[in-house]
Amino acid sequence: MAIKDTFTGLFGQKKERSPLPEDPHYKKNADTEEDELTTISGRLDAERKSREGFGRFLRHPVRVLTEKPENILVVCLPLSLIVFFGGFLSMVQVYGIRVLFTSTMIDDFAVLAILISIVPVAILDFREQSRKKNLEEALPNFFRDLAGMNDSGMTLPNAVHLVANAEYGALTPHIRKLDNEMSWGVGFVEAMYRFGRNLGTPLADRSVDLIAKASKAGGDISEVLRAAANDTFETVNLAQERRNNMLIYVIIVLVSWAVFMFVIAILVSTFLSTMATAGAAAQATGASSKFMARIDLPAYKRLFCHAAMIQGFFSGLCAGQMGEGRVIAGLKYSAIMLVISWFVFRFFI
Structure with a gap:
């Protein structure tokens, strides 16, 4: 019985002993492996977040902004608003509120802001459509x-x-x-x-x-x-046949805007200029009447300039819709006609 108790005690002590979990080297290795797994999981989560949403934008901002033409508006719209309101406030601060009615510089800031908004979109859309x-x-x-x-x-x-x-x-x-x-x-x-x-x-x-x-x-x-x-x-x-068949309608839209510009140029340079000169002469001699009242030629020029730019912008959108079936495709026409209208009235009329 003593021998049995001795063996039982010995085997019991040997069975209850578990040196491996209590081994400091084992605990150190387990902690190291757990830390490595945690680090790897964190890196995988960070990589996953960087491939989507705002994380992808922070990692590849240029790629995200240019992969779709509409995405560039995230930058262009705030920039155009800053340009317009910055120019507006600076003009009012320097010349007063009357500058809105006596100068065309505010129109220049408006045209610049519109171009900043639509030109990058038009370029990216043209490039994307050419690629497709x-x-x-x-x-x-x-x-x-x-x-x-x-x-x-x-x-x-x-x-x-x-x-x-x-x-x-x-x-x-x-x-x-x-x-x-x-x-x-x-x-x-x-x-x-x-x-x-x-x-x-x-x-x-x-x-x-x-x-x-x-x-x-x-x-x-x-x-x-x-x-x-x-x-x-x-x-x-x-698709090619549709573009060819609709090309004539795009040309009609562009020609109608060109005719409008030509009529305005003739009207301003001949009729209105003559009427303004006659009205000023009549007023100087004291023989002015209601019919020959003084004509504010700069105000008419500014009014016609606004009309030409508005028609050019929206005519371009119509041309894009008819020619390619997409309004955004007409932004390139709108930008070109807007610049031509502004340039003609600012330097030639």
Whole structure:
């Protein structure tokens, strides 16, 4: 019994002893691993926040502001308001409130503020539409070449790899990126979805979605590629035909504004100038009548200048809507006609 108690005590003490958790080196290693996991999780959270929302804007402000034409208004609108109200307050402070009626400098600040607001948007929109147009025009050839190579017995990854060595204009870098992703082991469907997101055009999204779903369903992918090529080709041709057919209406809008400018120039330089001279002469001789009253020629010029600039601005928006189906596309016409109207009245009329 004594021997049994001795063994039991010994084994019991050995079983109850747990030196590993109480080992200071073990606790130090566990704490180090926990700190590393916490640090990694914090970095991942910070990286995730930097890819979306305000964090993405702080990390890539220029990219966020220029990826869509409307985004630049976040900077342009406050800047234009600062320019306009700063000029307004400085003019009133120096010359008094009557400067609004006796000088055209406030009009200059207004024109400058409008141009600051619309010119960056017009430039970015023109660049974005040119990019989309170049990409969509190259898509039919790309899909058609893939379909032909797939018909010859090539797998889709091999066909994409061979096509990536060809030249497709603005689409070439995107095709090579698609080839690289597939060579790294990304599946064809996932790579095609990424390809469509990188292009960022409605036509590309529709075509890529059609190809990816047909590939998942296991149908004849060559026929689907050929159908996507025909669809993109017809869509691009219809868009070009629409632009060609509506071009005449855009020209009519621009010509009507030019005619308005010409009529105002003739009216101011001949009729109103003559009437102002005759009215001043009659008033000087004391023979003025109600009909020959003094004409405030600068006030008429300013009124006609405002009319020409307003018509030019909104005529440009109408031209964009009729020509390209988007009001924002008319900002480039509005900016050009606004500058011409201001320049003509400020230096020639």
